[in-house]
Amino acid sequence: MNTYKEHNSCENMTFTLGHAFSRILIFVGSLSILLSTRSSCFKPKKLVTITSNFSSDLDSSSSLATWYGPSEGDGSEGGACGYGKAVGLPPINSMISAGSPFIFQEGKGCGSCYQIKCTGNSACSGNPVTVVITDLCPECSHYFDLSGKAFSSMAISSQVDKLRTAGKVAVEYQRVACNYPGVPITFRVDPGSNQQYFAIVIEYEDGDGDLKTVELKEGLGSANWEAMQRSWGAVWKLDKGASLRAPFSIRLTTIESGKIFVANNVIPVGWKPGQIFRAVGNFN
Structure with missing residues (x-):
């Protein structure tokens, strides 16, 4: 009886191993055919897009943000881009940022828009704000020095003072298209x-x-x-x-x-x- 069980077990193991080996051979053969066949249906997704700086939600990057100027104001009341008082008026409405030299790009970054979300403080609402680059922060190693209004807009409404007191917070950011509905150049x-x-x-x-x-x-x-x-x-x-x-x-x-x-x-x-x-x- 014991001999039969041992013999049957060996036969089952032999069959199982052989069956598994056959499946492996079939899989390898199918994979070879798939890789060697050019098909219009098989198009790997591009991992990097080099034709645009505008990012999707999955492409946000990390940096730090500070703030300057009046607590609810528009930063420098003008800035290194030359927009003057327009930064505090509609449609910009003081939602601006000075950029580090990397963002400002010797003036080429003037007018570009970024979506910024505060993540590094319990006072952060987690809701993104959109700002326009209107100024230069020459001493900044981090990317964004926001106006007081833009910085405060990232806070939970009841904890604005707490966020302002922190002064510097971790943020996620991405370049986005500017949108001025109904406003001409x-x-x-x-x-x-x-x-x-x-x-x-x-x-x-x-x-x-x-x-x-x-x-x-x-x-x-x-x-x-x-x-x-x-x-x-x-x-x-x-x-x-x-x-x-x-x-x-x-x-x-x-x-x-x-x-x-x-x-x-x-x-x-x-x-x-x-x-x-x-x-x-x-x-x-």
């Missing part, structure tokens, strides 16, 4: 402009928010676009050394997506330094 003529030197501050660009190139076309019949240079921050200039003929059309090209927007004849004849002119429409 705006051109503010620099106070130093004259008939031979023309400079403008460019505001409220939907989408990328930042600009790679700005070009100016003189008069009504010209087809010649002249490249403007970044003077500083969001201020662009054309120092022609000869009289400029208005009206001016302005052509904008974004850094990241390469989108182009043309504001035809947006600066009229008789323009004056300090005036504000609005395009018809925006990138989005």
Whole structure:
């Protein structure tokens, strides 16, 4: 009886091992066929996207955030981008940040938008806020120095003071598209402009928010676009050394997506330094 059980057990083990080995051979063969066959249905998901800085929720990064200026204010009441008092008015409404040199990029980062979520303090609400880069924090090793209003907006409503007192918190952030519903791109003529030197501050660009190139076309019949240079921050200039003929059309090209927007004849004849002119429409 014992001999039968032992013999039967050995036969069962032999069958089991053989059956398993057969399954392994079938699996290996099938895998070889799958890997060697090019199929339009088999497309591995890309792990890295290099065509856009805009991130999904899964692509957020970590840094630290501090705050500066009045506790409910707009930081420096202007900043290194040249937006001036506009940072405290709609549509920006003081929701701004100074960026470290890495974020500011010598002015190229002006106008870009980031979604920031406070994670490093029990007073954090966990709700993200969106800010516009309008200033430079030259001494910052962390990425964001928020306005008082933007920093406070990350707190649980009953614990705003606690978060402000902390002064510096861990955050998660991601680059997002700027969105100014119903607001056209705006051109503010620099106070130093004259008939031979023309400079403008460019505001409220939907989408990328930042600009790679700005070009100016003189008069009504010209087809010649002249490249403007970044003077500083969001201020662009054309120092022609000869009289400029208005009206001016302005052509904008974004850094990241390469989108182009043309504001035809947006600066009229008789323009004056300090005036504000609005395009018809925006990138989005």
